[in-house]
Amino acid sequence: MKKKIAVIGLGYVGLPLARLFATQYQVVGFDINKNRIAELTKGTDKTLEVPDEDLQAVLVTDFNTNAKGLYCTDALQDVADCTYYIITVPTPVDKNNRPDLTPLYKASESVGSVLKKGDIVIYESTVYPGATEEECVPVLEKHSGLQFNKDFFAGYSPERINPGDKEHTIEKILKVTSGSTPEIGIQVDELYKSVITAGTHLAPTIQVAEAAKVIENAQRDINIAFVNELAKIFNLLNIDTHAVLAAAATKWNFLPFKPGLVGGHCIGVDPYYLAQKAQEAGYHPEIILAGRRMNDSMGHYVASEVIKLMLNHDLKIKGASLLVLGITFKENCPDVRNTKVVDVIQHLKGYGTSIDIYDPWASPEEVMREYGLVTIDSMPNKKYDAIVLTVAHQEFITLDLDVLKADAAAVVYDVKGILADKAEAKL
Numbered sequence: 001m002k003k004k005i006a007v008i009g010l011g012y013v014g015l016p017l018a019r020l021f022a023t024q025y026q027v028v029g030f031d032i033n034k035n036r037i038a039e040l041t042k043g044t045d046k047t048l049e050v051p052d053e054d055l056q057a058v059l060v061t062d063f064n065t066n067a068k069g070l071y072c073t074d075a076l077q078d079v080a081d082c083t084y085y086i087i088t089v090p091t092p093v094d095k096n097n098r099p100d101l102t103p104l105y106k107a108s109e110s111v112g113s114v115l116k117k118g119d120i121v122i123y124e125s126t127v128y129p130g131a132t133e134e135e136c137v138p139v140l141e142k143h144s145g146l147q148f149n150k151d152f153f154a155g156y157s158p159e160r161i162n163p164g165d166k167e168h169t170i171e172k173i174l175k176v177t178s179g180s181t182p183e184i185g186i187q188v189d190e191l192y193k194s195v196i197t198a199g200t201h202l203a204p205t206i207q208v209a210e211a212a213k214v215i216e217n218a219q220r221d222i223n224i225a226f227v228n229e230l231a232k233i234f235n236l237l238n239i240d241t242h243a244v245l246a247a248a249a250t251k252w253n254f255l256p257f258k259p260g261l262v263g264g265h266c267i268g269v270d271p272y273y274l275a276q277k278a279q280e281a282g283y284h285p286e287i288i289l290a291g292r293r294m295n296d297s298m299g300h301y302v303a304s305e306v307i308k309l310m311l312n313h314d315l316k317i318k319g320a321s322l323l324v325l326g327i328t329f330k331e332n333c334p335d336v337r338n339t340k341v342v343d344v345i346q347h348l349k350g351y352g353t354s355i356d357i358y359d360p361w362a363s364p365e366e367v368m369r370e371y372g373l374v375t376i377d378s379m380p381n382k383k384y385d386a387i388v389l390t391v392a393h394q395e396f397i398t399l400d401l402d403v404l405k406a407d408a409a410a411v412v413y414d415v416k417g418i419l420a421d422k423a424e425a426k427l
């Protein structure tokens with residue numbers, strides 16, 4: 001049977017996937033965001049995950065063509081004749097850090113309304129184990145009137161892409177696959193295997209694949225929480241944490257994690273999905289939630305360390321002029337979702353300081369919309385009492401910080417530990 005693939009949600013995950021499948025299959029990319037569709041149809045990706053020339057190479061404008069390629073649309077009827085539906089919509093947490101499955105339910109309703117006998121719906125969004133079959137499949141059944149594992153089938157294949165990483169691109173990352181029956185597992189696996197050059201790992205069940213993804217990110221969160229705790233201890237002892245980590249890393253099995261702010265919508269969010277499911281099952285996760293608490297405390301900690309450094313340099317805090325370098329949640333990437341730099345800024349503002357935020361990657365409009373903060377995307381022509389490097393964008397590594405300092409007492413605080421002796425203190 002000819003494969004026609006719908007990708008539902010064309011964000012950081014969906015677009016690279018749709019682009020990759022479109023090199024071999026007929027793909028329809030569907031997104032409810034009209035602006036996103038307009039931008040993609042013009043051949044530009046503002047997330048910078050897919051280079052414009054790669055996007056333009058697969059884009060097709062004729063929806064009725066049988067040729068391979070990617071057709072982007074916000075009209076649901078355009079995906080009606082697909083046989084595979086791959087759902088890559090956001091899975092955030094609410095203000096109480098509880099999983100918010102609304103986008104998944106909505107996408108499942110949409111797909112359910114066009115589902116036909118024999119179709120396979122594959123979820124890629126990060127969820128807790130059980131979410132696909134317990135939460136999403138009933139919505140598909142309700143809106144299609146079809147019966148699960150008889151009329152239609154499901155799969156789960158978690159995404160592992162790393163935004164901003166131009167080396168580990170989607171086809172080079174081994175992908176875990178799964179299906180709602182053993183036969184469908186093989187079919188889903190073969191679909192991904194046909195485009196992922198790094199290969200696939202077929203998990204025995206959907207729940208196993210869901211659990212595998214969520215623990216990958218929970219493990220990173222806990223490891224970073226551990227080095228953040230080390231940074232707090234070594235700062236009290238006046239020992240250079242980065243020097244300690246470099247020394248320890250000479251042992252073959254020491255894991256090279258660095259202290260820092262844990263933002264974004266993966267590492268800082270996914271552990272809450274697992275924690276919720278654990279609590280529903282009657283287990284209160286101790287280590288997972290301790291890791292979250294530690295990492296969520298780092299914005300406040302960094303701000304208080306900056307203030308301490310300024311006081312040690314006899315700088316007046318109230319009214320001091322500060323420059324924060326970077327607002328995105330990670331380096332060399334425009335994604336500002338759930339960035340913890342905002343915590344640093346809020347706490348520093350609480351001391352009465354005046355703050356400029358410079359980020360050459362972030363969209364000032366998006367930062368204003370998300371956080372109500374003004375950012376500048378070109379180098380400021382001002383002098384500052386303190387400069388706080390929060391994100392390791394490539395532009396900052398070679399920046400001449402001396403020209404930005406108000407006087408000899410001005411200080412630089414390096415959250416990322418990349419400035420060597422250009423900083424008075426680092427995390």
Ligand SMILES: NC(=O)c1ccc[n+]([C@@H]2O[C@H](COP(=O)([O-])OP(=O)(O)OC[C@H]3O[C@@H](n4cnc5c(N)ncnc54)[C@H](O)[C@@H]3O)[C@@H](O)[C@H]2O)c1
Pocket residue numbers: 008009010011012013014030031032033036088089090091103106107110124125126127158159160161162163265266
């Ligand atoms: N970004 C990452 O690094 C990454 C890596 C691995 C896994 N994930 C997971 O992948 C999922 C998607 O993340 P993302 O970063 O691509 O999100 P994103 O916000 O970049 O993109 C999601 C897209 O889905 C669209 N959308 C929302 N609801 C929709 C609906 N009902 N129908 C159609 N489109 C809809 C949005 O308009 C948006 O364009 C999440 O579960 C995330 O945890 C993300």
